Amino acid sequence: MNYMTHTIEPWMPVGATKPKDDIAKIARRQGWKTIEIERATQETVADNLTPHLTPSDLVVHQFPSYLPLEFEENFRNAVQQTGAKFIILIHDFEPLRLSERQNSEREYNLLKRSDGLVVHTAEMAEALAIPIPTFVLGLFDYLTDAKIPDRKLTQDLIFAGTLTKAIWLKNFTLPIKVFGNLPRKWSSDELAPTLKLQDILPQDTAPAELPNGIGLVWDTDSSENTHYYAYQQLNSPHKLSLYLAAELPVILPSFSPFAPFITSHKLGTTLDTLTQLPLTFDYDPALGKKVGQALRSGGNTITLLQKIETFYL
Numbered sequence: 271m272n273y274m275t276h277t278i279e280p281w282m283p284v285g286a287t288k289p290k291d292d293i294a295k296i297a298r299r300q301g302w303k304t305i306e307i308e309r310a311t312q313e314t315v316a317d318n319l320t321p322h323l324t325p326s327d328l329v330v331h332q333f334p335s336y337l338p339l340e341f342e343e344n345f346r347n348a349v350q351q352t353g354a355k356f357i358i359l360i361h362d363f364e365p366l367r368l369s370e371r372q373n374s375e376r377e378y379n380l381l382k383r384s385d386g387l388v389v390h391t392a393e394m395a396e397a398l399a400i401p402i403p404t405f406v407l408g409l410f411d412y413l414t415d416a417k418i419p420d421r422k423l424t425q426d427l428i429f430a431g432t433l434t435k436a437i438w439l440k441n442f443t444l445p446i447k448v449f450g451n452l453p454r455k456w457s458s459d460e461l462a463p464t465l466k467l468q469d470i471l472p473q474d475t476a477p478a479e480l481p482n483g484i485g486l487v488w489d490t491d492s493s494e495n496t497h498y499y500a501y502q503q504l505n506s507p508h509k510l511s512l513y514l515a516a517e518l519p520v521i522l523p524s525f526s527p528f529a530p531f532i533t534s535h536k537l538g539t540t541l542d543t544l545t546q547l548p549l550t551f552d553y554d555p556a557l558g559k560k561v562g563q564a565l566r567s568g569g570n571t572i573t574l575l576q577k578i579e580t581f582y583l
Contacts, residue, residue: 325353416478426483485513
């Protein structure tokens with residue numbers, strides 16, 4: 271039997287749990303069972319589950335659960351003691367994003383002592399350099415049943431996501447619609463009048479509710495202790511999946527692992543710095559629709575799960 275963990279986090283901001291929710295849902299559709307982890311109580315069905323696990327079982331753990339590291343280690347040990355395989359599916363790996371991370375060595379050891387690893391990109395796999403079986407997800411899927419409107423190409427800039435990693439917005443003078451909450455430390459007086467702050471969209475219908483425009487993917491460091499900017503060389507931004515699921519063209523960093531895919535498929539364009547905006551871009555609506563439909567139906571995750579099953583059978 272195959273199992274996928276799903277951390278229950280009812281107090282998280284709108285949209286924050288969407289990637290994990292979707293992977294758990296897609297896994298269930300593929301016949302996998304769900305191991306729910308209650309973040310509030312640190313309770314898991316693992317205690318009742320592990321006596322029934324066998325060496326032919328797989329447990330894919332969506333990491334991080336944002337529970338104490340001791341929980342992650344104990345959970346891995348409990349699964350592996352049954353002979354079942356324990357595979358970590360990385361959503362974010364903080365030692366790559368934050369400098370002087372206190373528990374970095376333990377977090378790396380958590381990965382090394384697992385039986386397999388799912389990373390965003392080949393670049394992330396190379397940066398981690400963990401010598402265990404490693405699988406690449408690529409773009410995160412974005413499930414939605416909402417009907418995507420017929421799109422009209424415009425040069426209107428759109429940004430959706432966490433503003434904490436987008437401090438460039440404070441000095442951005444081009445017209446842009448921003449879907450997100452203003453961080454507590456920010457003042458609305460700091461924002462340029464060309465920035466139109468919009469309410470966060472419901473996560474399950476956001477692709478259909480985004481207006482026409484071009485989605486911008488760009489992070490900057492909020493302090494000397496963060497590596498958000500460099501992390502873009504390794505990760506798969508969920509906002510990129512949102513824009514593509516919405517069948518919108520995108521602009522992303524030229525150093526992103528997805529830059530060649532976007533330009534070769536005429537799904538938008540890339541830039542080296544924000545000073546290059548505005549940019550012209552190529553967009554193929556037919557390819558945009560095809561990619562959007564695949565992400566909305568869970569195609570990448572299905573392929574990943576099939577690869578994992580085939581490898582460990």
